[in-house]
Amino acid sequence: MLWPAPALCEEWLASGPLSDGRLGCVSYRSNGSWVFGTACVDDREQGMRQAAQRAYADVFQVLDREGCPQLQRLWNYMRAINAEEAGLERYRRFNLGRAQAFLDAGRGLEDGAPAACAMGTAQGPLTVHFLAGRHSPLAIENPRQVSAYRYPQRYGPRSPTFSRAALADLGEGVHVLFISGTASIVGHESVHLGDVVRQAGECLDNIDAVLAAALPHVGGPWTLAALRERLECTVYLRHPEDLAAVREVISGRLGVGTPAAEAAVYLQADVCRAELLVEIEAQVRLAPQEAS
Ligand code: 3EB
Numbered sequence: 001m002l003w004p005a006p007a008l009c010e011e012w013l014a015s016g017p018l019s020d021g022r023l024g025c026v027s028y029r030s031n032g033s034w035v036f037g038t039a040c041v042d043d044r045e046q047g048m049r050q051a052a053q054r055a056y057a058d059v060f061q062v063l064d065r066e067g068c069p070q071l072q073r074l075w076n077y078m079r080a081i082n083a084e085e086a087g088l089e090r091y092r093r094f095n096l097g098r099a100q101a102f103l104d105a106g107r108g109l110e111d112g113a114p115a116a117c118a119m120g121t122a123q124g125p126l127t128v129h130f131l132a133g134r135h136s137p138l139a140i141e142n143p144r145q146v147s148a149y150r151y152p153q154r155y156g157p158r159s160p161t162f163s164r165a166a167l168a169d170l171g172e173g174v175h176v177l178f179i180s181g182t183a184s185i186v187g188h189e190s191v192h193l194g195d196v197v198r199q200a201g202e203c204l205d206n207i208d209a210v211l212a213a214a215l216p217h218v219g220g221p222w223t224l225a226a227l228r229e230r231l232e233c234t235v236y237l238r239h240p241e242d243l244a245a246v247r248e249v250i251s252g253r254l255g256v257g258t259p260a261a262e263a264a265v266y267l268q269a270d271v272c273r274a275e276l277l278v279e280i281e282a283q284v285r286l287a288p289q290e291a292s
Contacts, residue, residue: 010075010129012036023065024058033171035068039128048078048090051126052097053104060105063132070136071114072168073178075129081120082274091118091272092156094126099158109161110149112136116162117181117281119236120270137166137178138217144209146188155188155273165210167217177214177227179282181236182206183271196242196277200235200249203280207231221291231260231282236269238277246278 014031021028021037028037039059043051063069081091102109114137121127141147142164151159165179184192184199185206192198211227218227235250237243243266254261271279 010036012131021062021066023062025055026058026062028062028066030066030068032066033068033134035063035066035130035132037062037130039130040125042125043078043090048085048093048126049097049100052094053101054097055126055128056098056101057104059128059130060101060107066132068132068134070112070134071130071132072137072166073131074114074116074162076116076118077121077124077127077129077269078118079121079123079125081118081270081272089156089274091120092158094118095156095158095160099161102161109159110147112139113149113161113163113166114139115164115166115178115180116160117236117279118160118272119181119279120272131168133168135169137168139163140165140167140177140210140214140217142206142210143213144187144206145185151188160272164206165214167214173288175218175286177211177218177284177286179207179210179231179284181272181279181281182210183273183276183279185273185276190273190275193275194277196237196239197245197249199276200246200278200280201253203278204249204253207280207282218286219288219291221288222286226291227284228254229258229260230284231263232284233260233264233280233282235264235266236271236279236281237266238269238271240268242277250280 014034018029018031025041026037026039028035039055041051041055148160162180168176182203184202251261
């Protein structure tokens with residue numbers, strides 16, 4: 001059994017006994033069925049591509065060692081995400097290194113990719129938090145969007161490796177649906193350039209489309225309306241001054257005062273395409289006895 005704790009930080013509570021481990025740049029904690037950990041690499045020395053490759057290579061070694069090979073959810077944070085490094089944007093360099101590590105570990109870039117976000121921070125080393133388990137989550141795509149791993153080359157020499165959502169089985173009938181960082185992208189194009197209100201609306205349209213795609217897999221009693229009511233959203237804003245406008249969009253769509261609108265967390269971060277002003281990720285815990 002595993003369950004998310006209600007906190008601003010990522011905190012996961014697992015039934016013990018727990019063991020701590022370190023390997024390369026990763027520190028982690030495991031209960032034998034679940035591993036949560038963090039890889040930290042100073043990308044100033046080796047550059048972003050090498051840093052990403054090293055972070056993910058060490059993560060994959062940890063997963064093999066712990067017998068929990070299946071990534072469920074990744075949180076990627078990096079400084080100056082949209083800045084160029086030796087002629088290529090650092091986020092694109094990150095994608096090169098991440099994809100190489102997947103291939104080196106014999107992992108496919110497409111099938112069963114985990115849910116993920118990739119955000120730009122003000123400072124700090126490349127930091128990758130991960131949650132992995134014994135069983136593969138069910139990967140869910142968004143019919144309104146090209147799968148990220150099939151993006152055309154113009155977004156960078158290697159595509160990102162994540163699914164639009166991952167449905168993880170936490171045990172005892174409980175599931176969690178992780179919806180990846182969701183942006184104002186239709187097909188593979190960024191839309192509503194320069195308009196944060198419409199970008200936020202498009203993010204929510206995309207989240208609704210992912211929820212609708214997940215619905216057949218999450219067991220009869222859940223409705224789209226009930227799923228929306230229970231979402232735990234994290235909203236990343238490129239510009240802090242957009243907070244009030246985006247909060248209004250979220251409340252308008254999730255309902256003023258609803259649990260989802262009240263629980264939404266707003267953070268400043270850079271989004272991984274320079275033209276995107278907002279990105280929204282969401283998770284929802286699904287326990288059958290609470291269904292409606
Ligand atoms: C997008 O849809 C927006 O590189 O892991 C969202 C979530 C995005 C995760 C990643 C990137 C990633 O393409 C960008």
